[in-house]
Amino acid sequence: MKPFLIALAFLTTTISQAQDFAKHVNPFIGTGGHGHTFPGATVPYGMVQLSPDTRIDGSWDGCGGYHYSDNLIYGFSHTHLNGTGVSDYGDIMLMPTVGINTLDSKLYSSKFQHKNEKASAGFYSVHLDKYNIDVRLTTSTRVGFHEYTFHDECRPHIMLDLNHRDKLIGKDYKIINDKTIEIYRQSEAWARNQQIWARIEFNQPMFFEYYNNSMQNGFIIHPKKGNVKKGEKILVKVSLSPTSYEGAKLNSSEIKHWDFDKVHKDAIAAWNKELSKIEVTSDDKDKLAIFYTALYHTMMQPNIAQDLDGKYRGRDNQIHVAEGFDYYTVFSLWDTFRGAHPLYTLIDKKRTADYINTFIKQYEQGGRLPVWELASNETDCMIGYHSVSVIADAMAKGIKGFDYEKAFEASKASAMRDVLGLDAYKKNGFISIDDEHESVSKTLEYAYDDWCIAQMAQILNKQEDYQYFMKRSQNWKNIFDWETGFMRPKKNGGWDKPFDPREVNNNFTEGNSWQYSFFVPQDIYGMIQAYGGPEKFEAKLDEMFNSESKTTGREQVDVTGLIGQYAHGNEPSHHMAYLYNYVEKPEKTAAKVHYILDNFYTNTPDGLIGNEDCGQMSAWYVLSSMGIYDVTPGDMILWATVKPNFEKIKVSVENEKKTINESFKDIFSDFGFEKEGDEVFELDYYPLSYYEIIPVPVIQSESKAFKDNLKIELKSQYLNDVIYFMINDKDDHLAKKMFVKYSKPFEISQTSTIEAYVKTNEGQSNTISATFFKKPNNYSINIKSIYNPQYHAGGPEGLLDGILGTENWRKGDWQGYQSQDFEAVVDLKEVKSVNEISARFLQDQRSWILMPTKVDYYVSEDNVNFTYFGSVNNTLDPKLEENTILNFTSNETKDKKARYVKVIAKNFGKLPEWHQGAGGDAFIFVDEITIK
Structure with a gap:
């Protein structure tokens, strides 16, 4: 028997009575370590993921907004990503507080303890130690439901912080009445143009105080009646829409009442319906x-990424209606x-x-x-x-x-x-x-x-x-x-x-x-x-x-x-x-x-x-x-x-249960x-693919750039393969040369392009090419700094080979130096008149690569005593996100006699607060040093 090749058959069994599969779910799995999950309330494939945020800095292990090692909650937001490696979402954040009158997250956050925290399918609860408030959360598909219980008579304030997590780039609001406010939030993070509308409803009249300054964006919301009594609850419903205020209002009809427990039970039922598709014992x-x-x-x-009427925001940023299907995201x-x-x-x-x-x-x-x-x-x-x-x-x-x-x-x-x-x-x-x-x-x-x-x-x-x-x-x-x-x-x-x-x-x-x-x-x-x-x-x-x-x-x-x-x-x-x-x-x-x-x-x-x-x-x-x-x-x-x-597994395919047993006799399928x-x-042994190609040859050499001569060798996978090649050098690259049969390694002595292909009785491979560059000079370089071995540009000589790196630094043509200045000395091999010195640098600030703050040039005849040649200050905005290459060229000094040229590029240093990697060490990326 070949257990790896089986067509799938099935045995149909009676559908079992409804069971509570949701009770087995532990949403805390993956919230520690590197799982990046979140523990909050959601329903299957729901638009709302209502969960606590313990991380607001976009850190690696905080991509889901929460990490089990934390003990501080900033608030409860309505969108989260499940286990991704990049941070985003965290929209429409609410945080119940007592006596706080500022949208400063450091002040309104609260400590909590895991012993006072619970999570299950469609439900989350926690006690906020700072305020003696119990928070319970549940959801429908498009609506998040909050319940805040105040254990002391107090004056509560509910924070609605629009600056929460990702970068706020647009906002709007409408105060509908003293129980309802509508919010528009446009933000930028991983998704560069994220738009969301929310309708927020309270179960009692509230004051909505708007804050809009350089540090605060949002509302501080508090009851019109002033204090709440001991044990009193404030309930909040937040409906989301990807299209409009009208969409948020329509979606709010998913929950027309204020019965938290009913919404919770409906969420459990939704999970049991989905989880029952696979029944294990x-x-x-x-x-x-x-x-x-x-x-x-x-x-x-x-x-789900559409309103109840089927409207959704398309990839063209226009509103469309899904007809005959449901529109999704993530x-x-x-x-x-x-x-x-x-x-x-x-x-x-x-x-x-x-x-x-x-x-x-x-x-x-x-x-x-x-x-x-x-x-x-x-x-x-x-x-x-x-x-x-x-x-x-x-x-x-x-x-x-x-x-x-x-x-x-x-x-x-x-x-x-x-x-x-x-x-x-x-x-x-x-x-x-x-x-x-x-x-x-x-x-x-x-x-x-x-x-x-x-x-x-x-x-x-x-x-x-x-x-x-x-x-x-x-x-x-x-x-x-x-x-x-x-x-x-x-x-x-x-x-x-x-x-x-x-x-x-x-x-x-x-x-x-x-x-x-x-x-x-x-x-x-x-x-x-x-x-x-x-x-x-x-x-x-x-x-x-x-x-x-x-x-x-x-x-x-x-x-x-x-x-x-x-x-x-x-x-x-x-x-x-x-x-x-x-x-x-x-x-x-x-x-x-x-x-x-x-x-x-x-x-x-x-x-x-x-x-x-x-x-x-x-x-x-x-x-x-x-x-x-x-x-x-x-x-x-x-x-x-x-x-x-x-031991026993039942799978629901098209609402019909099918059984698998451990002997593989009842492996299931409904695929005809x-x-x-x-x-x-x-099934017998057979390949998935029936198509063959002739693999391309390999063009091997010691390097891409050379000083005098370079040996070239062509190889193919099989001994019987015949390789054909052609050489185009820099002087006759437009000439129509013929491909000739390869028999042994050969040498080139000038910049040349080699083309080659393999020919067999079965056919011919693709034609590939390789270009080898004769170096523009015989200079050597002594690099004083230590480059990251991942970014070596082929070694020290890569800074003098005449091969220029592109904006895509990941292709390997740049040398990278982190948390240090770049310093190198070029040996011209003889005393010459130096009129201009230039060095190329690259910026990709999202990858922590920033221009040097300035570049200093010095010259010497003996490699001991250096004199100043010139300096070039950086003029590029470090916030610019587009990958950019600059030449730092100094030519104020003319006819300076020197054999040695020293280049010192000053590292940007620690990444500033505005940067996503704030506090980390910047890179310098350098490619070619040119001396005229």
């Missing part, structure tokens, strides 16, 4: 808590295409269709499918165009309710753009460091996405498109180093050196070569053969899991949960344990999967080994606990399997497979 309460909290976390987003697709969306295709087909209809509308209104969409903004965070994975998987699984042709049109349009390395990817069959940062990860993920588009084309009988995208799906072979057995970055036609597969750097997305060398889900058997066959592939997996659990290079906070070089705390590793199944070693898959289930998920605040990432971390747990994982979303049949983590008794279908 266990005597272990912790296992039940972990499972149902994981399922709960997968259902906290995407979030699509963390780089994370969720792997496990969360395959889970939705299984248990929530209607929402899956709604998500895709949302994608299509965003394509129609914004010109492309979403990458990481948030509040009608495209953040362009992460890589790939993974909307196509969600679409292909839905089409492969037969989900209806969206326009297949329009979805394919949108998918193809996303893949045919010329941005983010796609132009080079289409031309060369891979992305090089020279083309784009994160080149290895982008090449691999584009190739998988292209396979997904090919599957759509096949379903729609578009054979030309199918062939084209299947060919592109094989581009992973162009960055696979057959000699080392790793996916490696290429630079200027050859492998980048030195190479350490453990190194986290800008050639990979939140990872290293180990964590990306197994990402070929569209061609697993092709990958196995590239590694040398099943035995060698198994050995490579073993080596990964058994390596030292330590990475090198850049510190990457996402890389957690290490088992060797496997990193369960980040998404690129999530399918890897299941790959043993594809070499018929299911016992190894079982051992790894159950180790992760048992050790990386716990019923504690730090119970997630990494960021929740909008449900993906939990989706892995849910699917793996059920004994299945969709290694290749977009494939019609295959699911990897493992022994389930529960015919049932034959209780048997599981088995």
Whole structure:
């Protein structure tokens, strides 16, 4: 039996009576450690996430607004992100206080204790120690409901602070009557243009005092009657809208009464309806808590983003009406295409269709499918165009309710753009460091996405498109180093050196070569053969899991949960344990999967080994606990399997329960497979991909720049491959030369471009090129400072090679220095007349890279006694966000005799309060030093 290749059959069972699954949910899981979840009240896929904020600085572990290690609450806001790695939301914050008359968060915040804090599905409560106030929170889909109980007779003030968390860039308000106020808030953070309207209603008459100055924006609200009695409650309802005041008013009709307990019960019922889609049985309460909290976390987003009448704000910032579907937001697709969306295709087909209809509308209104969409903004965070994975998987699984042709049109349009390395990817069959940062990860993920588009084309009988995208799906072979057995970055036609597969750097997305060398889900058997066959592939997996659990290079906070070089705390590793199944070693898959289930998920605040990432971390747990994982979303049949983590599991598909048992006899599916008794279908060994390409050759040399001569070597993967090449030097680059057959290494002596391709009996590879630069001089440099090894520009000589870095510093052509000045001495090799000295610097302030405050130049004949040549002060605004390059040129002094030139660039220093990294140390990025 091959348990890794099964068509899914099912046994239908009687639907069980209603059960309270919500009682198992522990919203505190993931609020500690690096989980980045929040504990507040929300309903499934709701617009409102009403939760306490203990972090207002946008810090890494405060991305969800709350961290379990804190003991101070600033207030309760109505929008939060579940487990992301970037901070945003925190809109419409209310904070009940006593006797506070300022919107200074340091003064109105209150300490709290976890023993006085409770959270469950749809509910949160806490006691504010400073004010002796009990706060209870619950929600409907679009309305947050607050209950404040005052345990002393007092004069309360409720803060409505519009400056809370992200940057306020626009505001408005309407006082409707003495119980109702309406608020408009426009803010900027990760989402650059976030707009929200709120209707805030109180159960008693209130005064609304408006504060609007450089430090305070918002209202201090207090009862008209003055003091409240001991034990008195103030109730507040806050309805949200992404479109207008009218939308907020309409949405307020979701709760027409003031019965807090009824809203709470309705929230529990909503959660039980969704959580009942998967029913597991266990005597272990912790296992039940972990499972149902994981399922709960997968259902906290995407979030409904339309009013009750269907109006929503589109990607064009205009108001539209959703007809025949519901419009959603918060699509963390780089994370969720792997496990969360395959889970939705299984248990929530209607929402899956709604998500895709949302994608299509965003394509129609914004010109492309979403990458990481948030509040009608495209953040362009992460890589790939993974909307196509969600679409292909839905089409492969037969989900209806969206326009297949329009979805394919949108998918193809996303893949045919010329941005983010796609132009080079289409031309060369891979992305090089020279083309784009994160080149290895982008090449691999584009190739998988292209396979997904090919599957759509096949379903729609578009054979030309199918062939084209299947060919592109094989581009992973162009960055696979057959000699080392790793996916490696290429630079200027050859492998980048030195190479350490453990190194986290800008050639990979939140990872290293180990964590990306197994990402070929569209061609697993092709990958196995590239590694040398099943035995060698198994050995490579073993080596990964058994390596030292330590990475090198850049510190990457996402890389957690290490088992060797496997990193369960980040998404690129999530399918890897299941790959043993594809070499018929299911016992190894079982051992790894159950180790992760048992050790990386716990019923504690730090119970997630990494960021929740909008449900993906939990989706892995849910699917793996059920004994299945969709290694290749977009494939019609295959699911990897493992022994389930529960003795009995029932899954609701289209309102019908279906059973899985641990012998795999009843693995479920509702995707059109015919049932034959209780048997599981088995499929023969077959590859997912039927398309082959000829991998491109490798153009190897010692460096990109040289002084006298440079040796060039061409290599190909197979001995029988024939390589053809052509040289265009700087003097005759327009000449029409012929490609000639390569036989042995050769040398060049001037700036030249080499073109090459591989030819076999089966066909021809893409033609690639590499340009090598003869250095403009024979100068040398002695750098006194210490550059960050991640940003080395090829070493010290990179500052004198005549190769100029671009605004995209992540491609590796800049040297980076943090928390220090830059100082270097250039040796001209002989005394010359110096008339001008120049050095190039780059600013990307969002990445902590700022211009030096000034650059000083000195000259010397003996490298001991230096005299002043000139200074250049910075003129660029450090707040400017656009990546900018400046030449700091000094030419006031003429005909100065010198052999040595000293350059000193003064570091900006500590990042100021206005900066998102306030208090951190700025970088200096320098590239070329030019001396005339």
